Amino acid sequence: MAHLHLHFVHHRPRFLDVRMALPAKALAGIEGLDVAEGGGLDLSAFPGEPKLIVHQRHMPWEDPDRLAPLRRTIQRGWVHVLEFDDHPDLVAAVNRTRMRPEHWEYLAAFHAIQTSTEPLADLFRRHNPEVAVFPNAAFALPAPERKAARRVFFGALNRTAAGVEAARALGPLAKARADVEFVVVADREVFEALGAANATFSPALDYQAYLDLLRTCEIALSPLGDSAYEACKSDLKFIEAAANGAVTIASPTVYAATIRDGVTGLIARAPEDWPRLLQRLLDDAALRQRLAGAAHDYVRGERLFARQVPERVAWYRSLWDRRLELTEAIGQRVPTMRARFDELRAA
Template identity: 35%
Template sequence: MALADYYNRVNLDLLQQIPPAAQIILEVGCGAGAMAEAYRRINPAVHFLGIELNPEAAQAARGAGRLDRVITGDAAAVEPVALGLPALAAGPGVDCLIFGDVLEHMVDPWSVLARLAGWVREGGLVLACIPNVQHYSVIVNLLRGRWSYHDEGLLDRTHLRFFTLEGIHELFTRARLEVYDVQPRMWGDANAERFRQIMTPVLGPLGIDPARFAAQTQAVQYMVRAVRGPAPGATATSCRRLLLWSLLGSVIGSEVRIQEPHRFLATMPGVRVVTGTGLQFVDLGRTLPGEDRVFVEQRVVIPIGDHLQLQRVLLEQGYLIVAEFDDDPLHFSELVSSEFFALRSCHGVQTTTEPLAQVLREYNPNVQVFPNQLAILPPPRDFFDSDVEVDTGRGVSVSPATLFFGALNREADWAPFLLALNRVLAELKGLVRVLVVHDQALFQALETTDKAFEPLCSYDRYHSLLHMADLAWLPLEPTRFNRHKSDLKFLECAGHGVAVLASPTVYSGVIRHGETGLIYGSQEGFRDQLVRLIVDTTFRRRLATSAYREVAENRLLARHYRQREAWYRAMLGRLPELNRELMERAPELKPR
């Protein structure tokens, strides 16, 4: 009998709440291990354990190698030694305990939660997704005298216990866990508003707050985050809450530089993240009691009058102001004409590389380098999925190989090598095809019919195209602007198992030539190495595999994101001093 589909589902909302740097995770009701498989793309080094009542699902999880250990049985009876916990940590040591839609299936979820919470380390997290029996659809059916069970949903026939928001808080309180965040999961439903309108007249006489009732009856499920030990801001010794607000001046590049790191930081207890391309000043004051405030301006280069107003409001509200800048500042005329106000008027600047940091320190001494990292490791390439071997006379090649080029504003970088590239394409006709993203000029200049073009596309689409390639060309001429760029293109290629042929500018300090990629120093070197990558499939794949391993071991965001939080908190601790320095560096900010 085939395994039911829901054993292989991933609750993406729950996945995004799991700490990216967790060392030990225990999932109760792990199914066939889909959650573990998805999480390993974020943190391959995790030790992921599971408890699953269904023997077939547990066996599927074991067979796929998704979890390190799976115990088949009732969570109420499983002992930690069966999971190997004593061997993994001295005493209770689970970093994150997960209940994804399982507590409602238990005879005694109160005792199970309390018991397993004792396996969680101090400061560790407990995550749960729990159906809401107060949903309006259940109330409507009760008013009609109906309580009908179904194969799935709020009244799943296997549900034994039912919870409202109040009941959820009681459940976690009895387990001696501090709930610090409960988020509703809602589906779009026009009938919910109609129900609210019908019920509003009777709520007042019953002493029920209409707004609260509307929110609680629209929630299908609740996402619960709790901590073992004091919640953030609950005591003098617990970590203070942190609001991390970011204003995106450019959507391009914001995923890697801002959105992904901040999404990871939001998994930390007490860290609240707000991200957008615009803001209302009144919103800046809507903070929680005792909440520290950081405002990150990503490539915000706006008229100085508007920027001056923004900075003054932020200072009045007690924010630590940080500029995120990842290009040579001399390249931006508005920045130059303002005497680099966007850099001077912040408490600190964060950037991608040390060479760029040295430039930025000319305008602000408080510069911190956060190199680019990959948030998610793509699955390993199945190189042999559609191989067709061809004897090229120089060895056996898998034909044709796909050469990828995808970048903005690179014409001056590829133009010197166009003649050599076209000669290789002619010489190896039938062995290579070219995929170009965005650069119409390069696409038209390629003297081959075996080519494809993709206009400027979404970041997800870009990654999908890159994953289909075999090798990529990363040209950067030795200009001032290029020397201050980052190695992100190499990381993206390496993550997708794509072998790289790159210029020495930027990449010679990152790529180990002949091991994780190839570096060319001349047109002749470019030609010879491109030919080798096309015709020598074994060599090309060895480079790609080594680069993939390098990223998996050293360049995943899960290993580095907490450095940002540490720097922000250290800077917040110096805020009075930094404010004094700021007024000296940017006297325009002084009150008039």
């Protein structure tokens, strides 16, 4: 079987390790794949050989000629895939803009899209039917260990409203439990809402430092709102906590579909549940150990990245095998791309 050349392009690499950098590293060890990362791609490389570019959450918001680079990659024989693992409207808001028709057209101009959840896949299929779902996964599974201190972890981006609501509900308990340290990463509003002297704050960390800090904690909190946008998020925070030996208390949005309440974690369905469930875990070491062990077993059995490698590689190869059909489909979806393809064929 011919080597497949995979090139991962990190347009905004921070905080997206689990979708790009770590998969690239893991796939680099697979026989039959030639994996590279970063910019500086020579589009004329590997003539006639299977080759594919994965673009990480790329959206040239204000570029009127945003389709030109995609046309060039197709002209040189590359298949291109867009990796997008959040709701585009939320990503647009973070970039202080909004999704417009030309942005949705940009998504349609890729051969395929890969994402992390079925709700996102359903959204993307309205614009591009070639969508694959690769759930977020753990890349390492440290052996369970006894935690030296009682520490409660909160670490997430763009979940402030739900995080603040949970923190306010937890404030009285946090102040009453001087024996417990609350560790907040990245979201200062959540830290301030907690209002406890026994809470510490860290700015956003690189991914390995984030996991190292999480591993020192017994309990992880994962609040998430119930909007349509947040329902598209993944259960990654639970997977990270479970892989690193922490018990998760989470909102029902997203997490209730993965966590078995009372078996692999706990679900907080109302604001008053956060302090009640946390108190329960703090007071019951046996429960903490049982839930942490079951969650760790779940990740080992179902959510390690290695389990999805065969499906992922097979999909990438199928995209190459179907490249002419997929390129024709781009022209059907995006007429301006089709006109350019016609020019290329006539040249």
